[in-house]
Amino acid sequence: MPNTLGTLKPVEFMRIPAEAIMGAVVLVSLPRRWRLGVAAVAGALLGFLTVLNMFDIGFNEYLGRHFNIILDWSLLPDAQSYLKDTLGDTAALGITVGAALLIVLLMALVALATVRLSNALARHKAQASRGALIAGTVWITCTAFSVQVAGVPLAAQHTAGVIKTQARTIQDTLRDEAEFQKIAKVDDYGNTPGSQLLTDLRGKDVIFTFIESYGRSAIEDPIEAPGVDKTLDERTAALEKAGYHAKSGWLTSATYGGSSWLGHSTTMSGLWISNQQRYRTVMASDHMSLTDAFKKTGDFDTVGVMPGVQKGWPEQKWYGLDKVYNAFQLGYQGPKFSWSTMPDQYALQQYQDRVHSKPLTDGKSRMSLLILTSSHQPWAPIPKMVDWDQLGDGSIFDAIHDAGNKSADVIADTTKSRQEYGKSVQYSVTALTEWLERYGNDNTVLVFLGDHQPIARVSGNHASRDVPISIVAKDPKVLDKISDWNWSDGLRPAHDAPVWKMSSFRDRFLAAYGSTKHPKTS
Structure with a gap:
């Protein structure tokens, strides 16, 4: 399943997934108890990755970026509030309950389907092994010769790519948290006395x-x-x-399509606040905001x-x-x-x-x-x-x-x-x-600007x-x-x-x- 709305086309589901071939080989070779456990876990994981793909589609469509598996869960209550304010309490509740049920059912049903498929593979082990070998050969051939259908490669390894991308996102997010804490402590005007801040705007509104x-x-x-x-x-x-x-x-805004507070705080802090983690770090810091600079003047x-x-x-x-x-x-x-x-x-x-x-x-x-x-x-x-x-x-x-x-x-x-x-x-x-x-x-003196596209x-x-962004004033100075x-x-x-x-x-x-x-x- 693709993770952007523009690539959500029927041809994407005609591809040969490498993960399915490898999964079949593994399941055929396992004893019954292990086979059922691995099939259930793999199916639930596949259902969860499908949910992540859906979140990716939504975030790409609205916020112009992928869903961050660590940071973005905290935005879901805001999304629910937005639905309530936009469509009303009943519609918001229906959509929220429906989405929760869809997630649970998707993970459960894919897990059950994978278990059922594993049993079918076990009952027809010889045929399943030959089928996996043939499918693997076709996949390798399609990869080697870049075989495409309607411009889409026939050989796919999308699920593995999603897992690698999410793992990299987790690693980058944790690294960014540590690095940004150091960045937020540096401020070119952090020790400037109030008497030396904004001296040319004294007396202005x-x-x-x-x-x-x-x-x-x-x-x-x-x-x-x-x-x-x-x-x-x-x-x-x-x-x-x-x-x-x-x-x-x-x-150039630090956010897109939403999360306005990231644009507000980026403008006022002089720091690139592009996610909720950075926002929380800055809000808990003593890094001077532009608005606070006015207050510090006295x-x-x-x-x-x-x-x-x-x-x-x-x-x-x-x-x-x-x-x-x-x-x-x-x-x-x-x-x-x-x-x-x-x-x-x-x-x-x-x-x-x-x-x-x-x-x-x-x-x-x-x-x-x-x-x-x-x-x-x-x-x-x-x-x-x-x-x-x-x-x-x-x-x-x-x-x-x-x-x-x-x-x-x-x-x-x-x-x-x-x-x-x-x-x-x-x-x-x-x-x-x-x-x-x-x-x-x-x-x-009026300064007005947008927070994001x-x-x-x-x-x-x-x-x-x-x-x-515009600055408007009567005083030519x-x-x-x-x-x-x-x-x-x-x-x-x-x-x-x-x-x-x-x-x-x-x-x-x-x-x-x-x-x-x-x-x-x-």
Whole structure:
């Protein structure tokens, strides 16, 4: 069985598996007791490897990578929560129970089938031995002459390859854990005094904003790009009319299709956080985040607005945030838009009312971290912009929600998913830039970017991991500080604008705005 959706074709099941030939030889030669035990274990293992292949198909389709047998089990509860938020409690429960039963039955039935086959081999030992010899000869011949059927090699050893790949993954994961712990202890700004951090942003109102799934595909894909590019150009013109200017480039995200927190933490830590293990290591470390650097200056109050956080969030300490508003602290009484707990426009207005409009004490400035979620898959239904003065408690979105697409209809249609994804990005960018136009001031500095590309079915099977990033400000000195970055003017980065690894942004930003290196090595 292949482990990618693109290769899941009938011809794949016409191949001659070397493992089956070897298994037949072994089973024929064993006494009954050993034969039954080996057959049952081998069958259960084959069933389990089939489950891993299915996980691989899902992870490749959604996250653009293989399933990690050590790290990725912890993501399954999040997947179940996503189904619940997207399709409802009943459908989520049915899918979860069905998947669990499928796994158990698959392993049990393949084990029983293998035992039954071993008994058949034993009853016809002479014929089975001749058959194995003939099949082995055919396999060797097909291998030697590269015999193919419809472009697929007739001789296969896929199961052995899966086992070798998983063993290598386990070995690499364990090695990576030890190596990354050493890497996380090194920080070029780890010993920098607060007085020497971000000296050129004192007095500024700095806002970092992540837009969910805002990737290069939104700007360059032929289906998604026309609407998104038009929105970016229109919003650039509107901001320029209000006195703002912008510079934009590309960052290569550490994640793809999901696991947004890996993109957030990579950007803020300056480390390449590409899996859950690395994330846990960093969250437990004292490696300085970019947001914590503002707090260490002593000149900034730090706050987070996280409408996607619906449970305890201990990461607040590592991010250096004095206060965090989660999904339940923003007073929203309207409908959920699929996974997203509230429309971005509402979250931004709450940020304005609860944080941005409040006077600061002790002559401090403010640094804010906002995570916008309206462009989260499955992009149905999508909220629409309403009059800012009519937002209220969010009930105004009831009619918009009811008139929108159903999640199940969009999930099943690739073209529609791409179209609706583009619309969701247009909405998020519009909400954010209208907020800036309406409530920003001469000292506002907005940095906004995507956390990762959308799933492969929307961005393409061979899409890059690049995401757009923009810095917007009225004060020309702010953008002058990054003039040597060679970013594009406006909110839409050019195709050939510089591309950096997302992990390089923290140090580049710190250096550009007056921070002095004082390395920490342990």
